[in-house]
Amino acid sequence: MWISVRIVLSVKKSRRVTAAAYIIIRVITVAVLIYSLARGQWENAVTCALTLGLLMIPSFLERKMQIALPGVMEVMMVAFVFAANIIGEIYVKY
Numbered sequence: 390m391w392i393s394v395r396i397v398l399s400v401k402k403s404r405r406v407t408a409a410a411y412i413i414i415r416v417i418t419v420a421v422l423i424y425s426l427a428r429g430q431w432e433n434a435v436t437c438a439l440t441l442g443l444l445m446i447p448s449f450l451e452r453k454m455q456i457a458l459p460g461v462m463e464v465m466m467v468a469f470v471f472a473a474n475i476i477g478e479i480y481v482k483y
Contacts, residue, residue, distance in 0.1 A: 404460060406460065407460040407463055407464055410464045410467060410468070411444070411448075411467060414444065414467055414468070414471045415441065417471070417475070418437055418440055418444065418471065418475060419437075419441070421475055421479060422434055422437035422438060425437060425479070433478075433479045436474055436478055436479060437474075437475070437479070439474070440470060440471070440474040440475060443470045443474070444467055444470060444471070446466075447463045447466055447467065
């Protein structure tokens, strides 16, 4: 019984980490979007808007298509999209 309780708690904890990663990355992306719009950098603003769309794909797959992705894979996908688009394209850090 204790083993099943530990497994449930660890699953819930990993979901919290995944949710926290989503929230942090989305907040940073929205902040960069607002900054880009304020400075008139339209290309960067469009890149941020498209990045927000890409960041919603894993949650869409889980909710609408009932495809279960492991939490680590979701975080890796979201982090890659964020790093490639925001850090790489906008801040030119490649």
